[in-house]
Amino acid sequence: MASISSTISSSKVEGTNVYSPSGDKLGSIDDLLIDKHSGRVRYAALEFGGFLGLGSDRYPLPWDQLKYDTSKDGYVVHLSKEQLENAPRYALNDTPTYTDDYGRKVYDHYGSSWWV
Amino acid sequence: MASISSTISSSKVEGTNVYSPSGDKLGSIDDLLIDKHSGRVRYAALEFGGFLGLGSDRYPLPWDQLKYDTSKDGYVVHLSKEQLENAPRYALNDTPTYTDDYGRKVYDHYGSSWWV
Numbered sequence: 311m312a313s314i315s316s317t318i319s320s321s322k323v324e325g326t327n328v329y330s331p332s333g334d335k336l337g338s339i340d341d342l343l344i345d346k347h348s349g350r351v352r353y354a355a356l357e358f359g360g361f362l363g364l365g366s367d368r369y370p371l372p373w374d375q376l377k378y379d380t381s382k383d384g385y386v387v388h389l390s391k392e393q394l395e396n397a398p399r400y401a402l403n404d405t406p407t408y409t410d411d412y413g414r415k416v417y418d419h420y421g422s423s424w425w426v
Numbered sequence: 427m428a429s430i431s432s433t434i435s436s437s438k439v440e441g442t443n444v445y446s447p448s449g450d451k452l453g454s455i456d457d458l459l460i461d462k463h464s465g466r467v468r469y470a471a472l473e474f475g476g477f478l479g480l481g482s483d484r485y486p487l488p489w490d491q492l493k494y495d496t497s498k499d500g501y502v503v504h505l506s507k508e509q510l511e512n513a514p515r516y517a518l519n520d521t522p523t524y525t526d527d528y529g530r531k532v533y534d535h536y537g538s539s540w541w542v
Contacts, residue, residue, distance in 0.1 A: 317468050317524045320436045320458035342436035344458075349467035349489030351460060352433050373465030408433045 327384035328356055328376070336387070336394075339376075340368060343408060350425070352413060356387075367399040370408075372422035393419070443500035444472055444492070452503070452510075455492075456484060459524060466541070468529065472503075483515040486524075488538035509535070 320342055328336045340357035344350065353370035376385040389397075398416045400406050410426075417424045436458055444452045456473035460466065469486035492501040505513075514532045516522050533540045 316462050317459040318462050320440070320460060323460065324436070342458075342460075343433040344436060344439065344467060346432050346434050346494075351465035351467075378462075 323354070327382070329379070329382055329384055329386050331386060331388055333382070335384075337366075339385070343370065352408065353416065367401055368405075369394075369397050369399045370416050372417050372420055374422050375420050389420075439470070443498070445495070445498050445500055445502050447502060447504055449498070451500075453482075455501070459486065468524065469532065483517055484521075485510075485513050485515045486532050488533050488536055490538050491536050505536075 323339055323342060325338055327338050330336055337356055337358040339354050341355040342351050343353040343355065345352045351373045354373055354376055356369040356371050357366055358369060371387065375387050375389075377387070378384075379386045397419055398412075406412055414424050439455055439458060441454055443454050446452055453472050453474040455470050457471040458467050459469040459471065461468045467489045470489055470492055472485040472487050473482055474485060487503065491503050491505075493503070494500075495502045513535055514528075522528055530540050
């Protein structure tokens, strides 16, 4: 498969719907936060669509949590209700400072491997 | 510096001006092409603003070619006129298939290290 294109446009990622494993629409990707040095996406910011009454907070997700599902034309994240309720989040007008400490907390929450 | 935020929003990168080392505005970043597996930006697509009569073709640049210059509030790319004239490019309505072969050609052109 090495010769097949495996890139996706950032403008295509932004706005893509995100679903729970059971098929509920959770929201959509609102933004990508890129590590300046490596050019690697540190977080994909999920905008929740009022799911569970959570309003429209942003949830920073590690990139590897997003699995594209062609049948849904969107990403599926394997998150339990508990993981969602306790997940790091912020209001749109209250963007956090993305320190390493913050990042490790986010990655730990989802069981993703922190990278530097 | 490990505790300082080093992320940037994709929406902030898109639209940022790009300058030559001598300060000429070359155009702006139009899109980011992200490697699906690693989440790493494979190319930043530079939209030329008619510089050298080149029209508005897109030039895929390796991420490490973009050096942010706070005094210009934009990126500076260290490209010679020759590098530009011979650089891989495509018309907006003629997006290439981003195979590995294509990518290596782009990276070689700019002297960037190909990564997998």
